[in-house]
Amino acid sequence: MGVVAAAVCPHPPIVVPELASGAAAELESLRGACRAALDALASAAGVLVVGSGPVAAAYGADAGGSFGPYGAPGVRIGSGPRVLPLSLTVGGWLLERSKAADLPRTYLSVPADETPERCLEIGRELAAGNDRIGLLVMGDGSARRSDHAPVHLHPRAEIFDSTVAQAFQHVDLDVLAALDPDLATVLQAAGRAPWQVLAGALAGTTLTADLLYDAAPYGVGYFVASFT
Numbered sequence: 001m002g003v004v005a006a007a008v009c010p011h012p013p014i015v016v017p018e019l020a021s022g023a024a025a026e027l028e029s030l031r032g033a034c035r036a037a038l039d040a041l042a043s044a045a046g047v048l049v050v051g052s053g054p055v056a057a058a059y060g061a062d063a064g065g066s067f068g069p070y071g072a073p074g075v076r077i078g079s080g081p082r083v084l085p086l087s088l089t090v091g092g093w094l095l096e097r098s099k100a101a102d103l104p105r106t107y108l109s110v111p112a113d114e115t116p117e118r119c120l121e122i123g124r125e126l127a128a129g130n131d132r133i134g135l136l137v138m139g140d141g142s143a144r145r146s147d148h149a150p151v152h153l154h155p156r157a158e159i160f161d162s163t164v165a166q167a168f169q170h171v172d173l174d175v176l177a178a179l180d181p182d183l184a185t186v187l188q189a190a191g192r193a194p195w196q197v198l199a200g201a202l203a204g205t206t207l208t209a210d211l212l213y214d215a216a217p218y219g220v221g222y223f224v225a226s227f228t
Helices: 017-023 028-043 086-095 116-127 157-169 173-177 181-187 192-202
Strands: 002-009 046-053 057-059 065-067 072-077 105-111 132-138 209-215 222-227
Touching (some): 002 028, 002 086, 002 116, 017 072, 028 132, 028 209, 046 086, 046 192, 072 086, 086 105, 086 132, 105 116, 116 132, 132 192, 157 181, 173 192, 181 192
Parallel strands (some): 002 132, 046 105, 046 132
Antiparallel strands (some): 002 222, 065 072
């Protein structure tokens, strides 16, 4: 069957209320969009969480992740060693609060500098299986969207993010596949590699999309999309 549903979410640690402090209420619309996107994964037989990390690695369902480095040592996921990078830790945290929480899960870390060709190949390999897979793809847009962003404003940041948002909305896999890794690095768009894995995985499917969130509240592009 391959990929039967997919969701795209961002991975800022402040999505966790314990880390958001005064912004917890402000981010409820983002959390709500993430819940809606993840609920759609409940039709799958299992969920694979894909996100960027320092190395290529696959992890089992019990792999641990912690928000301790971000100021909430009491918030963690999994029962095993704390090995998950931030993107997968946030993905697991979101998944545990969705209707897909009880599904079998695994995690896949893709190097942030992986080539587009290899990302697409990984996606095609994921889609070639017989299981009904739900993909949760974690990735932020540009971190240079405003003067208050983590890195100073870049004139191409908003155009890049708008292109990605439209590609999600219209399931334009060719646009996702063509994202320039060098430009993504300059713009500090951490989602580029995972999004290209998604492009490979959705090739040949007839899934339609719903773009549920597209904003840059802190100068970083956040997208939430559901593919069903």
